[in-house]
Each structure stands twice: as C-alpha cells, then as structure tokens.
Amino acid sequence: MKKFLLSLLANISVIAMLSAQGYTTPDTGVTYSLDDLVTLSPSTISVSGSTYTLVDELIISASDTLLIDSDLALEIGENLLITIFGNFTVNGENVVFTAIDPTMPYEGFRFEQLSDINIQNATIEYGGGLRVLTETFTINNCLVTNNVSGVSTGSVISLLRGRAQITNNTITFNDTAAISSGANSEVSAYIFNNYIEGNNKDNSNRPQINMGTTMEDEPLEIIQNTIIGDRTLDQVGGIAVSNFVDGFINVIIDDNVIKDNRYGLTVVGGNSFAYIRNNIIEDNDSQNSPNLGGSGISLNSSTSDMEVIASGNEIRRNLWGITVIGSASINLGDNDENIGENVFSENGNGGVIYALYNNTSNAISAMHNCWDEENTPNTLADAEAVIVHENDISSLGLVTFDPVNCGFLSVDEITQNTISIYPNPTSGQLTLSNNMSFNQMNVYSLDGKLIMQKALKIGENAMFLELNSGIYLLELNGENTKATKKLVIN
Structure with a gap:
C-alpha cells in the first residue's frame, strides 16, 4: 500500500510538472502569431480585442517563430516565463508586454543560445527582465521600465555573448541595473543612444551599465547614451567595464552624458x-x-x-x-x-x-x-x-x-549648444536651424563609410536626404568648428 501511494504521488507530481509547462510549439518550422497560439492552446493564452492574456508558460521551439507585427498588449501571469529557442520578432508600432497584475510580476523572457531576437517599438514592464543567452539580439526604440529581478538577476537586460544591439531605448526605474554582461562572457555589445535613468532601485553596489570582458577584436561600444542616477540610490554608479578574470577589455565610451550617480x-x-x-x-x-x-x-x-x-x-x-x-x-x-x-x-x-x-x-x-x-x-x-x-x-x-x-571651450559651446536638427527620427526631410558656424555636412554610415556631402549656409537649412532606413552620423564642419550628430531614418 505504501509503495502504491508513493507511486501515485510521483505520478501526480509528474502530471503537475507537465501541466505547468504550458504550451510548446511543435518545432516544425512554422511562424506563429498570438492568434495562432490562442487557437492552438486556449488554456495557455486568450484574447479580448487587442489584449492577449497568458496564463501559463510559453516556449517557442528552435525551428519556429513567434511574430508580433500589429499593435497589441500581452498581459502575463505571475511568475510565468516566456522562453525562445527559435525566432522572436516584434515589429508593431506599439506592443506592450506587461503583468496581469503589476504587483505580481511575471518571470520575464529567456532567449536561448542560437535564438534570433528582434524587438522593436515595444514596452516591457512589470516582469523579471530579459535573459539574453543568444548571439543574435536586437532591441530598438523600446521602453523597458519597472521590472524586477526574475529570470534576469544582474540587470533588466542581461547579456551572455556576442554583439547585442541595444539602441534608442528608454530604460528606467528597474529594480536591477539597466544592462550587464557576465564577468567572463566576452560580450561586445553596441549600446547606442539610450536614455537610462534611476535603475538598480534595489541600491546594490552595481552601476547602471555593468559590463565584463569583451571580444578582443570587436569593441564594446557605449556611445551617445544619457545615464542619469537617482541621488537617493547612493550605491549605484554610472558605467563599469571590468576584467576580473583572465580576459580582455576592448571598449569605446564616447559622447555619453553621465550625471548624478555614485x-x-x-x-x-x-x-x-x-x-x-x-x-x-x-x-x-x-x-x-x-x-x-x-x-x-x-x-x-x-x-x-x-x-x-x-x-x-x-x-x-x-x-x-x-x-x-x-x-x-x-x-x-x-x-x-x-x-x-x-x-x-x-x-x-x-x-x-x-x-x-x-x-x-x-x-x-x-x-x-x-x-x-x-x-x-x-x-x-x-x-x-x-x-x-x-x-x-x-x-x-x-x-x-x-x-x-x-x-577650445568657446568652440565646443558653439558646436554643442546652438544648432538644432529636426525632425529626428525622420523619413528623410530634415531642417538644420541656428547654424552659426558650419559650411558643410558629411553623412556617414555607422561603419564609417561616407554616404553623401551637403553644403550648408548660415541660418536655417532645409533638405531631403535620400537614405535607407537606419542610423547615420552627421559630421558638421566649419573653419574652426566641428560637431557630430546622430540621425535616425525611418
């Protein structure tokens, strides 16, 4: 009788574990939308209008893709984890990932090695962060805010390898640091034009950007970010790049604003x-x-x-x-x-x-x-x-x-404070106003290739730049002045 009861309890435990696994896509090379998942597993995910509700864990298998290309909200239950072994693409104009109840955060996202991740224009909030184990990861123009320590413990975006692209995001008021990598992970991320404020609300002895070793032949690039501290969080620094192991550091830290940190x-x-x-x-x-x-x-x-x-x-x-x-x-x-x-x-x-x-x-x-x-x-x-x-x-x-x-101070002040470039991002139409000293503009790709040159006049300059979508650098030149600005083409 005792053996029977033990066997029965073991079977119940296995059944409970299986039921807790939620839904796993079949690994047959299919691209799924959230509507597809509602049809395939209504006990895992449901929909009402443009709001989807996830009540069990979701796994996207290695050959499958989850594509979210329309505006919607995905509300996620407490402690639930979304795991991606395959592809995860988010490219709607306004996609929100949030908790069903903000006081009961979900576990977060785990992006496994060899997964392919591209997240655009999303809000990610009230979860346990992004654990990035893959080499292929892009997050652009997103709001990442009010997340807690969950699947990602060191920071809200935690990197393990490769050349992650973290661009044009707002990362604010998370319990953990904003961006980190492991001590010996050899991460050479491109961290560009992010607004980072008030992270590490737990007030641990970590900076808002906390990076370990890098690739030797590919630099870690931390460029044109704004990193603002919360002065009540007196343990939190701005940026750290550390080699505590037998590794290598190759880093470029350019054009950032770093204020009010430890x-x-x-x-x-x-x-x-x-x-x-x-x-x-x-x-x-x-x-x-x-x-x-x-x-x-x-x-x-x-x-x-x-x-x-x-x-x-x-x-x-x-x-x-x-x-x-x-x-x-x-x-x-x-x-x-x-x-x-x-x-x-x-x-x-x-x-x-x-x-x-x-x-x-x-x-x-x-x-x-x-x-x-x-x-x-x-x-x-x-x-x-x-x-x-x-x-x-x-x-x-x-x-x-x-x-x-x-x-050189007066030159810098003219360079940085007078000229205005708008709109930015733009579809190509561009206005430069308050130009007091520049007579030429060079347009470069991020890899340093000269794309085009434009003559400038003093005052206001209106122009159309025929460029493909992407990020460019505008080099403004005068007789004794020079400035570099970032431009985003939609």
Missing part, C-alpha cells in the same frame, strides 16, 4: 584598451564619501597592461575628476595623436580641488587640457594646484601637463 565611469583590470572621448561627466557624488568613490573617471589595474586614451571629456563637480590607481595608466593628451582638450571644473572634496589624482608610479601625459574652467585662461600654476602627482608625493608618477589649453 561615480561616473570606471575601467577595472589589466589586458585592457579603452577610448573615452567627448563625454559629459557631472555631479557623480551621490554617496558623498571620497574614500569609497565619487570619481568622474576611475581607472584601476593591478598590472601594467592597461591603455586608456581620453580626450574631449567635460568632467565637473565630481568628488574626484580622474583617479588612476594601482598600475593603471591613461593618456590625457600628447603631442602626437591625442588632442587632449578635456575640461575639468569644481571636482573635489574636503575643500580641496582634485582634477587628476595619479595614485600610481606611472608617468602620465596630460597636455592640452583645461584644468580649471572657473579660472580661464589657465596657467601652469593653476594646473599644478589641482593635480596630485610626483611633485606632491615622491613615490607617485609625474604628470606632464604643459601646455594647458582652455581656448
């Missing part, structure tokens, strides 16, 4: 190469503890094989401007290839201004920078007063900062 950005570990250019890094002091952080840029390596080239950055009102620790190294400007032109202003703590703290024995080249924006033009004495190096502590490396240069 720190701005950090690169950690040897065997690393980074470009850090034209970023605005301001007010990253939310923890207000200079012994624990607060740098605009922090570099830390226990080995001497770190190479960082930084130019054109504006670093203001952080607890430290730039800190260089251990055996790390940075080139802030030289007489050969790096123009310098970094701007420092009001970075400091304890009543002392710290633009650059070279806490290493390495010599640092730091020519052609503006060391005290509040006291322009700078003298060599102004620079010396805000740099900590060999002249202050004999065991530290010497910083070479002659010549100093604040003359």
Whole structure:
C-alpha cells in the first residue's frame, strides 16, 4: 500500500510538472502569431480585442517563430516565463508586454543560445527582465521600465555573448541595473543612444551599465547614451567595464552624458584598451564619501597592461575628476595623436580641488587640457594646484601637463549648444536651424563609410536626404568648428 501511494504521488507530481509547462510549439518550422497560439492552446493564452492574456508558460521551439507585427498588449501571469529557442520578432508600432497584475510580476523572457531576437517599438514592464543567452539580439526604440529581478538577476537586460544591439531605448526605474554582461562572457555589445535613468532601485553596489570582458577584436561600444542616477540610490554608479578574470577589455565610451550617480565611469583590470572621448561627466557624488568613490573617471589595474586614451571629456563637480590607481595608466593628451582638450571644473572634496589624482608610479601625459574652467585662461600654476602627482608625493608618477589649453571651450559651446536638427527620427526631410558656424555636412554610415556631402549656409537649412532606413552620423564642419550628430531614418 505504501509503495502504491508513493507511486501515485510521483505520478501526480509528474502530471503537475507537465501541466505547468504550458504550451510548446511543435518545432516544425512554422511562424506563429498570438492568434495562432490562442487557437492552438486556449488554456495557455486568450484574447479580448487587442489584449492577449497568458496564463501559463510559453516556449517557442528552435525551428519556429513567434511574430508580433500589429499593435497589441500581452498581459502575463505571475511568475510565468516566456522562453525562445527559435525566432522572436516584434515589429508593431506599439506592443506592450506587461503583468496581469503589476504587483505580481511575471518571470520575464529567456532567449536561448542560437535564438534570433528582434524587438522593436515595444514596452516591457512589470516582469523579471530579459535573459539574453543568444548571439543574435536586437532591441530598438523600446521602453523597458519597472521590472524586477526574475529570470534576469544582474540587470533588466542581461547579456551572455556576442554583439547585442541595444539602441534608442528608454530604460528606467528597474529594480536591477539597466544592462550587464557576465564577468567572463566576452560580450561586445553596441549600446547606442539610450536614455537610462534611476535603475538598480534595489541600491546594490552595481552601476547602471555593468559590463565584463569583451571580444578582443570587436569593441564594446557605449556611445551617445544619457545615464542619469537617482541621488537617493547612493550605491549605484554610472558605467563599469571590468576584467576580473583572465580576459580582455576592448571598449569605446564616447559622447555619453553621465550625471548624478555614485561615480561616473570606471575601467577595472589589466589586458585592457579603452577610448573615452567627448563625454559629459557631472555631479557623480551621490554617496558623498571620497574614500569609497565619487570619481568622474576611475581607472584601476593591478598590472601594467592597461591603455586608456581620453580626450574631449567635460568632467565637473565630481568628488574626484580622474583617479588612476594601482598600475593603471591613461593618456590625457600628447603631442602626437591625442588632442587632449578635456575640461575639468569644481571636482573635489574636503575643500580641496582634485582634477587628476595619479595614485600610481606611472608617468602620465596630460597636455592640452583645461584644468580649471572657473579660472580661464589657465596657467601652469593653476594646473599644478589641482593635480596630485610626483611633485606632491615622491613615490607617485609625474604628470606632464604643459601646455594647458582652455581656448577650445568657446568652440565646443558653439558646436554643442546652438544648432538644432529636426525632425529626428525622420523619413528623410530634415531642417538644420541656428547654424552659426558650419559650411558643410558629411553623412556617414555607422561603419564609417561616407554616404553623401551637403553644403550648408548660415541660418536655417532645409533638405531631403535620400537614405535607407537606419542610423547615420552627421559630421558638421566649419573653419574652426566641428560637431557630430546622430540621425535616425525611418
């Protein structure tokens, strides 16, 4: 009798497990819509008007595709997981993935290795995030907000491998970080033009973008993002790229705005190469503890094989401007290839201004920078007063900062603040207004290919650009000015 009862209980457990699996597509190479799934498994998913309700788990098999190409809402039950082994394409104009009850979040999305994922124009909210195990992943023009730790624990978009494309999204107010990769995952994602604010509401010691090692021959690119912290979350940084294992870092961090975090950005570990250019890094002091952080840029390596080239950055009102620790190294400007032109202003703590703290024995080249924006033009004495190096502590490396240069500031202000480009995105019609200094516009593809050139006049310029859908870079040139803007063609 006892054996019979045990056998009966085991069978009941198996039945319960099978019933909890929801619906799995047959793996026959078919493309399914949500309406198809309603027909095939009405106990898993139902529909009313344009609102679909998922009450059991859904698995898309390796040879199958789930296509969502019309505007709709998919409401998902508590703790439910959507798993994709095959293809998942979302390209409607307004698709919403949400919880049936926002107080009872679903588990999230798991995209298995070799799946093909393309998500456009969607809202993803009140779930457990996106666990991205595949090499082929695109998310563009989406709102990812108010998600919790679920299938994805490190961040709301958690990457394991490959060249993920994360572009033009708004990623805000999630319990976890915004974007991350594993410590040894070799992820070289393209993270472009995203608005990122107030993530890691759990206030753990993680930045909003938290990346590990990269491919050696393909750079991780973090370009033209806005990363705004919630100052009440005093453990949360802006950007970190770290090599804690025997890996490699190859990263480009350009044209970002990083404000109000615990720190701005950090690169950690040897065997690393980074470009850090034209970023605005301001007010990253939310923890207000200079012994624990607060740098605009922090570099830390226990080995001497770190190479960082930084130019054109504006670093203001952080607890430290730039800190260089251990055996790390940075080139802030030289007489050969790096123009310098970094701007420092009001970075400091304890009543002392710290633009650059070279806490290493390495010599640092730091020519052609503006060391005290509040006291322009700078003298060599102004620079010396805000740099900590060999002249202050004999065991530290010497910083070479002659010549100093604040003359480029007025050019930058004209470049960045006067010209307006609209509409953006556009179908091709474009207006440039308030042009005070540019006489030519070059249009480049993202891989650097020159597509076309246009002459510009002072004032307003209206034009039509015959371009395929995609993202382009507009290079605006004048006699003494230059600017780069992003343009999206629908």
